[in-house]
Amino acid sequence: MGTKVEVGDTAEAIEKVKDERDDEEVPDIDWIDTLTWSLVSAVTSDDTIRKGLYPEPGANASMKNGGGTKKTEHHWALCKVLFDGHAEYGSAFEIALGDLKEKGLRQAWVRKIKN
Numbered sequence: 321m322g323t324k325v326e327v328g329d330t331a332e333a334i335e336k337v338k339d340e341r342d343d344e345e346v347p348d349i350d351w352i353d354t355l356t357w358s359l360v361s362a363v364t365s366d367d368t369i370r371k372g373l374y375p376e377p378g379a380n381a382s383m384k385n386g387g388g389t390k391k392t393e394h395h396w397a398l399c400k401v402l403f404d405g406h407a408e409y410g411s412a413f414e415i416a417l418g419d420l421k422e423k424g425l426r427q428a429w430v431r432k433i434k435n
Contacts, residue, residue: 345412345415345425345428346412346416346425346428346429346432347409347412349409349432350408355402358401358402359398359402359433362398362401362402363398366397366401368394368397369394369397369398372388372389372391372393372394373391373394373395392427392430392434395430395433395434396426396429396430398433399413399416399429399430399432399433400417402433403429404417413429416428416429
């Protein structure tokens with residue numbers, strides 16, 4: 321008889337293939353010193369990004385109750401600061417900027433910052 325396939329497994333497999341396709345469209349980033357320090361500078365100089373990624377101790381906006389911004393939004397903001405107009409990565413990044421409906425491509429760029 322046939323193999324039983326769970327619907328959730330199929331959805332996860334499709335999502336994984338989409339992620340891999342999007343990752344192939346994003347170039348490997350060579351984190352040289354200048355790009356690394358640009359990332360550090362972008363985080364430390366922008367209070368919104370800094371507090372979003374590294375919240376201060378104490379009470380913070382609860383995502384459960386709809387407050388605050390997701391960290392991925394701050395990662396995307398860092399992508400825009402670093403790669404928009406960048407000599408080496410700018411042209412590839414423009415594709416993600418041009419089609420904001422292509423969420424997978426945007427997430428592939430965010431993974432470059434996050435990981």
